[in-house]
Amino acid sequence: MNSINGVTVPAQPVRVNTYDAGWYDVGLRPILENPGLGGNDPFGNPLSWTEYFQKVFANPQNSFKVPGGGLTCIDANGNPVVPPAAPIGSVFVGEVLDPATGTPIISGGLQKTESTDVAGTFKTPQLRNVEFNGPYFHTGGKGTLRQVIDFYDDGGNFPNMTLAPLIRPLALTEAQKKALIAFLVSLTDERVRFQQAPFDHPELVVPAGQDASGNDINTTVAAVGAAGATTPISRFLGLSPFAP
Ligand code: HEM
Structure with a gap:
């Protein structure tokens, strides 16, 4: 163990890879089957900025990397470690320090050949009205x-190489799981539940297949009106959020 500014840190080097901010691998499917942002567009260009810069720019070092505050890394044995955050008053405040050098962990330009944690990542959605x-x-x-919640409590479904370090078994109690679900449900806006303005919609004409001659069949969804509906919108299959 080393000590930096009074913080005890592991002496081993930590593995830090670059990825597109806000996109994470939470271990839903194996990477090979479902590369997510690690895939290419129809023209063969990488979907991620990180890999696009590496592939397209002769000198990707001209782009810059932003160190993630509160970053968790993997040590040489594959165990998650938390590198020390720079203390208040330090010139590096808000950044995460390399245990070996005491300097910010990701700085300098992006290298063309450095490995990334892009494969298997997906965009983190916001959770408003997630119910x-x-x-x-x-x-x-x-x-x-x-x-x-059970999925996160298990630490994901697959131990992908790029699994976000915060995705690990949580050992939540039954009460904690229920409290977490209640919190997520509390993110519902009642105006959304009843489609009240500004979350009402006008009359919508939606294509719904075609007839024997190949002509479009349209379905009309009636306008709701600013006052909203009398019945709430339904959850997927009408299931309770607490149903296992
Ligand atoms: C216990 C804590 C967490 C809860 C309750 C939670 C909740 C959720 C929920 C409800 C969704 C699905 C949203 C939808 O389909 O509309 C979701 C998706 C997602 N969350 Fe979390 N989350 C947690 C922790 C994390 C962490 C730590 C990360 C990043 C390291 C993360 C990254 C993501 C990503 C990337 C998705 C989209 C995954 C995909 O669709 O492939 N979440 N989260």
Whole structure:
């Protein structure tokens, strides 16, 4: 162990990889099956900024990396470690320090060949009105918020190489799980639940297949009106958020 500014830190080097901010691998599916932001567009260009800069720019070092505050890293044995945050008053305040050098952990330009943690990452959604967003995740693999919490409590489904270090078994109690679900449900705006203004919608004409001659069949969804509906919008399959 080393000590930096009075903070005891592991002496081993930590593995720090660059990735697009806000995109994480939470271990829903194996990376090879579902590369997410690690894939390419139809023209063969990387979907992520990180890998795009590495591939397209002759000198990607001209782009810059932003160190993540509160970053958790992996030590040489693959165990998560928390590098020390620079103390208040330090010139590096707000940044995470390299245990070996005491300097900010990610600084300098992006290297063309450095490894990244882009594969298997997906965009982190906001959680407003998440009660109505089921089935959850980009896979639609979880039907209720309880299933989402159980997934996080398990530390994800697959031990991907790029798994975000914060995704690890949580050992939540039953009471903590219920409290977390109640919190997520509290993010529902009652105006959304009843489609009241500004969350009402005008009359919508939606294509719904075609007839035998190949002509579009349209379905009309009536306008709600600013006062909203008398019945609430329903959750996925009408399931309770607490249902396992
Ligand atoms: C216990 C703590 C957490 C809770 C309750 C939670 C809740 C959720 C929920 C409900 C969704 C699905 C939203 C939807 O489908 O509309 C979601 C998706 C997501 N969360 Fe979390 N989250 C937690 C921790 C984290 C952490 C620590 C990270 C990042 C390291 C993260 C990153 C993501 C990402 C990337 C997605 C989208 C995944 C996909 O669709 O593939 N979450 N989260």
